[in-house]
Amino acid sequence: MTQLHALILAGGSGTRFWPASRAAHPKQFLDILGRGKTLLQATVDRIQKLLPLDRIWIAANPQHADLLALQLPAFPKGQILFEPLARNTAPPILWAALHLVRTDPEAVLWILPADHYIPDEGPFIDLMRQVFATCDFSDAIFTVGIKPRYPHTGYGYIQYVPGPGLCHPVKTFTEKPSRELAELFLQSGDFLWNSGMFIASLSVILRAFQKEAPEVYEAFQDISLDDPEAVRSAFQRVPAISFDYAIMEKYHPVKVVEGHFAWWDLGGWKALHEVSPHDEHGNTLRGQVYTQAVRDTLFFSAQPHKLIIAQGLEGYLILDTEDALVILPQSEEQSLREWVQRLRTEGKLRYL
Secondary structure, three states: OOEEEEEEEEOOOOOOHHHOOOOOOHHHHOOOOOOOOOHHHHHHHHHOOOOOOOEEEEEHHHHHHHHHHHHOOOOOHHHHHEEOOOOOHHHHHHHHHHHHHOOOOOOOOEEEEEEOOOOHHHHHHHHHHHHHHHOOOOOOOOEEOOOOOOOOOOOOOOEEEEHHHHEEEEEEEEEEOHHHHHHHHHOOOEEEEEEEEEEHHHHHHHHHHHHHHHHHHHHHHHOOOOOOHHHHHHHHHHOOHHHHHHHOOOOOOOEEEEOOOOOOOOOOHHHHHHHHOOOOOEEEOEEEEEEEEEEEOEEEEOOOEEEEEEEEEEEEEEEOOOOOOOEEEEHOOOOOOHHHHHHEEEEHHHHH
């Protein structure tokens, strides 16, 4: 009987949630939503509604081994794959597939990030049960698409062929379009947001890498996957490339399942503002905050003892941690990465 395994991608640095997210403690290990669970803990709990722990795997940065042990004390240590070098998502996915194929060659792998927010998990669980029970994984790679709510420019878009049934053929993938293009996608009605969740048999994943990303595939051939130095050498030889770019934009056939459930990719502060409670003026107030004539602004304070008073702002991010204060328009959120790079260039690593 074909078994399903899940791979949680938890190796990211979380730069877009700086200054709360740091290299030693990135966003997936933060309770960024203030709900009593970190994003990673919530993801593991969600998957456990469909799979036992012994079929859940985590790809992570070895720098975070202590955090993993602290936040997931019951998680089997042998099912954490520590990436020796950060190389985006394609290399660790291939490594995990090669690791699993030795003991369960007929398995299907469900790949998903550690930073999704799904407030009502019932419809999500029901849909995934249908997918795993009815879809034919012998040839295609499957992804989950979300009906766009507005022309978001930070998500990838999937153009598909609508029709009856659960699964639909995919025509194109477009990563992070311009505002104008995103608006056209919404008007056309045949585009979905790319959730970043993928499902495929191990044999299909390996065939896709061999065909579409040979430079990644060949680096892992003829090495001992249990030899840390051999794996490190393989990671050194491959490019840093996402699974989307390396495989999904080129492989055929790809099918999409439309998800009719509330979903957010918590990629940055604007996304947190969107999913968080608001006051009557559209502000999110995390901390001891007093406002006057302030609208559509996110206040995030990691210091509950500190009083924040603001007046005359609209559309801002106010981010306050123990050693950093960031104030910038939400429209300039992407500049956080530039600031992080500037701090790195200037050697101010204590803030990163």
